[in-house]
Amino acid sequence: MVSAYAELEGRMRDRLGGRECLYVPSCRFGLYLALRHWCEPGGRVLMSPVNDDVIFFVVLAAGLRPVQAPLDPRDGSIDTAAVPESVWRGLSAVLTTNLYGNPDPAPELRGHCDRLGIPLIEDAAHAIGSTVGGRPVGTYGEASVFSLSKHTGAKTGGFVALADPALREELAAARDALLHPTRAIGELAYLARPYAEAALRGTRLVGPARAAVRLLGKEEREEIRMPLRADELRRALPAAPSLTPFHSWVRVDMHDYRLRPGPGRLRRTTRRLARLDDVLASHRTGTARLLASEYGPPSAADEPPQPLFRVPLLVEDRDAAIAALARHRITTGYIYDPPLDTYAGEAFTDLSPAPEAAARFARHALPVDPRRADEVLGVLRAAGTRPARLSEAPGGAR
Template sequence: MVSAYAELEGRMRDRLGGRECLYVPSCRFGLYLALRHWCEPGGRVLMSPVNDDVIFFVVLAAGLRPVQAPLDPLDGSIDPAAVPEAVWQGLSAVVTTNLYGNPDPAPELRARCDRLGIPLIEDAAHAIGSTVGGRPVGTYGEASVFSLSKHTAAKTGGFLALADPERREELAAARDALLHPPRRTGELAYLARPYAEAAVRGLRLVRAARATLRLLGAEERAEIRMPLRAGALTRALPAAPALEPFHSWVRVDMHDYRLGPGPGRLRRTTRRLARLDDVLAAHRAGTERLLASEYGTPGNGGVQPLFRVPLLVDDRDGAIAALARSRITTGYLYDPPLDSYAGEAFTDLSPAPEPAARFARHALPVDPRRADEVLAVLRTAGIRPAHLSPTPGGAR
């Protein structure tokens, strides 16, 4: 087990220029470890309101109060210039999102966190191949978390990367204390999942495919956001920090998020990670084509190998329906923003919510490997681009 972890960790360490890496069963699990290690319960954490709701519940499970940040409406990145000084002064940490692989302004956020004496934690689940300021995303924070469920499609695993290697032993012990032991049934289900999904999709049994995903804990949402269940959440909050009271929220779409990996899972993950450079090249090429289209937005520097490219469309529901008719599924939607979803009972509201709301309403996340298919469908269906202006005062 240790040797298998070491091989995966070594490969990721090389990608991050020598930054210490700790294998974790999921990005959300790694983020929980980081928040518990660097933040005292009761602290306030700046985060993006256009984000997976699971991450919101991870912050709550860590005993912290989410604070929703203003965003740039063109790419969904945090807009530091729009965060009021009073908000900065009340923070315990900043958590980036790097939405779809578009980097948050880590150099600016790093400098701000240094002045405040608070940690920067980078959620790089979508950004394993992205760069910012000439460095890989994930090399600015005290900690960063990566997912192997996204670009590598391993459907399991991730990394907690550390700026200070001397913290590794303590965090490894905390990880091991929270892990559930590997289960034979879980291992068999994981190994069978790709074949089951391929079979039902190959037969064009869409409803059966969705039922299979639900059975495997990979799809549990009737809507974009999971039900908040405000009453149950209110009752869970006093028990934080702890994972168990928040398990029903944190596990959504990934029931094995804290399951220790068996040998089969580790072997598949290692093979997938070894092919990552080819995958990133394909994502980068597709991203370039999509951003150059009428639906794309100008980038802040070179083209990134985005996990999903957020095309900006006037009628997103119409675009999703047109793509569905061509058997192209749209996922990774994060609408409405978390402050609208959760309300001020559970989060500090964004001081400038409209840019995030506009981005969330018009962003159509597209797999860049299907760029040409998607553009053909949107143009044939007469889907018009949305023209959003940058945040007033935004410097980027």
């Protein structure tokens, strides 16, 4: 087990220029581990309102109060210039999102965190190949957390990368104390899932296939956002920090998020990580095509393309665009609408001081797989999909 962890950690360490890496069973688990280590319960954490609701519940489970940041409407990155000084002064930490692989402004955020004496924690789940300021995403924070469920398609695993390697032993002990034992049935389901999904897709029975995939992956969302269940959430809050009272929210779409991996799971993950460079190259090529299209933000042509996990095209009628893509068996996921402050309300989060840009981006962003760039563009153009232009940002957005 230790040697398998070591191989995975070594591969990731090389990618991050020598940063110490600790294997974790999922990004959400790694974020909880990092937040618990660096943040005292009761603190406030600046985060993006256009983010997976699971991450919102991870912050709450860590005993922290989410503070929603203003965003640049072109790419969903944090707009540091629009964060009031009064908000900066009340923070205990900053948590980036790097939405779809578009980097948050880590150099600027690092400067603010240094000025305030608070930690920067990077959620790099979508950004395993992205760079910012000439450095890989994940090399600015005290900790950064990566997912192997995204670009690699392993559907399990991740890393916590550490600026201070001396913390490895302490965090490894905290990880091991939180892990659940390996379950044979869970390992069998994990190893069988790709074959079952492929067989069902081949039948073209979309309804049964979706139902079976939901059963295999325990995907529980019927809408974009999971039900908040406000009364239950209020009862859970006093028990934080702890994963247990928040388990029904944190586990959504990934019930094995804190499961100790078995050897089969680790072997498959290692094989997929070894092929990552080829995957990143295909994502980068498709990203360039999509961002150069009429649906990409006007500023996108000014920057070299990142190997985005999903490319957020900007369209006027997103529901119609999703329906057009679905008719060609192109599934759209990773939509985070409405923003978290609208979803959760001020009972559970500090509202963004400038929410309009995030709301516009969330309403018009159409995240698509860059590996299907040509198909996606062909469908959207044939359907008469109109691009949305959201570059006129309020406040200090770039």
